[in-house]
Amino acid sequence: MRRATMRDVAAAAGVSFKTVSRVVNDEPGVSGPLVDKVQAAVAALGYRHNLAARSLRHSEQRTASMAVLLQDLSNSFSAQLMRAIDDVARERDLVVMATSLDEEEEREHGLVANLIKRRVDGLIMMPASRDHAYLQREVSAGFHVVLIDRPPINVDVDFVVVDNVGGAKQATNHLLQQGHRRIAVITDEVRVATARQRLDGYRTALAEAGVEYDGALVRAARSREAAAEAVQELLASANPPTAVFSARNVITEGTALALRRAGLSDRIAMVGFDDVPWAELLSPGITVIKQDALAVGRLAAELLLSRMEGSTDPPRHQVLPVQLIPRGSGEIQTS
């Protein structure tokens, strides 16, 4: 059950297959009657234009496609990035390939190689790896890459990140202002750049306030459950925190869960990094440092498109601001 080709259509319509090509591509220079005959044959045979063959021959070998590599497409932050990127791509009729890296470096390398073999026109990636030098060769060969959420390491390419250090400082300062001195922080694993930056911001804020850093208040957790456990342990410790800075959305979930279970939602203050859709449904509402995922995604897509359209500007480094949204949980004072 082979698909019909232009030659098949040409034979059925009694014209040359170049005429079919003209009709299919809406090129001028074909008489009305012939156009009709060709279209009739196309319909009769169920012919479908083959874009792969087209782009192979076409002068500028574009595939009108791009790829998005995130860590976990089911995470709401990533899902929003994807959505924003897709919205921009849609305007240009670009198809978007998307997948999750799950912080696996090997997977990142394999996928980038695979996508280049497929000749996607560009890539937006939240990198899992900590060395992006391997991208240099591809970028030099004309492959376009925009990193997102995490800055490039050992290579200079376009990127869009948010002010993680500033946001974490702001979160910590906010809690300090409510009188808290024992502020726990739960972050992602330190190999993740954003986790390191947010921890930096936390430490800087403490230092500036003259509050001593206490490693016992710092935990790493990847999942919601791990975060909940970490908070539970901290609460049960000899010298428990009076406030928590949860440095990532799933950690915020885990923290809220642990506080609820302990019946301490109204006693222990918390500020989360990254807004969550249910933040205002809780009592108290969750105070967060909001990063505008849609803006990050949109901007990254626009940077990529400008490259695909020929921009040769030097690599552009975009750091978007974040915003503290007080909703109650972060305004709980020390008693």
Added chain:
Amino acid sequence: MRRATMRDVAAAAGVSFKTVSRVVNDEPGVSGPLVDKVQAAVAALGYRHNLAARSLRHSEQRTASMAVLLQDLSNSFSAQLMRAIDDVARERDLVVMATSLDEEEEREHGLVANLIKRRVDGLIMMPASRDHAYLQREVSAGFHVVLIDRPPINVDVDFVVVDNVGGAKQATNHLLQQGHRRIAVITDEVRVATARQRLDGYRTALAEAGVEYDGALVRAARSREAAAEAVQELLASANPPTAVFSARNVITEGTALALRRAGLSDRIAMVGFDDVPWAELLSPGITVIKQDALAVGRLAAELLLSRMEGSTDPPRHQVLPVQLIPRGSGEIQTS
């Protein structure tokens, strides 16, 4: 800045370009020294295999790609579907193109056409349209389609849905059992198949319990804000409901929001269709009819893969069960 081709590599390595093809494809029958020479040339020139050209000539013209068309990739249900599909695709080294349809019929048609032009090997779609007859021709031509969340109309293809009618009945019965008689229901617009089915289940449960259907308790809402408004209006009406069945995840958010704003979270019962990650963070927790998005996605992907691997079984219709998870909000009794 043209990318190197096999011919370029062959010239650089001093071999025929067929030998390069053999090396690049890990085919046997090339001596060790030649393999080395070719690989050196590949590295020197930054050569990258062109999969589009390959699949054009290759006997079975597979592109090792599939597409996923959902309504809104940023919705947590859709994001989970995508994640599950991607996990299965990953095992087979398939690339997944994904995008949102936003309930736009035109967009669905355009995308399906475009994806066929790109010769994707298969498609998993949550359809926006209400007539899928146009798919018949493509399916007959060997294109593989699996519908998800909503069943096919006017065409018979594989699909995976959940028991919407049964789930809605269960939700309604649960509220009836707590003594509620005035149960509001907020659904998606009626053009959406799942909304109609869930409304059916609601009506059936009422009828079976001998409770008269009251159209004044039924509202449609697409967004969280619209749902919140609808609930607010209902609560302010002359004869307000004592319970709410929110028939979709964003509606559940809106309902929870409205109840919280009205300070009635502990007074008005609610059950939501589709589990939400924050359901157990609220007080009371949100009782839901859980549909296993990951299972739906996984199963759909497996059905599609089996087609791609040659299955010619008659169209398979999968209806997955749903499960009521009591967390508090659904167990509030009439006072």
Added chain:
DNA sequence: ATGAAAGCGCTAACAT
């Protein structure tokens, strides 16, 4: 073990 020729489905450049 290696290579030359043909052709996948299409567009570009050039006829007529």
Added chain:
DNA sequence: ATGTTAGCGCTTTCAT
């Protein structure tokens, strides 16, 4: 306005 030829980068088939 229509058609012919060549060739995109690759795999296949068939030599050597």
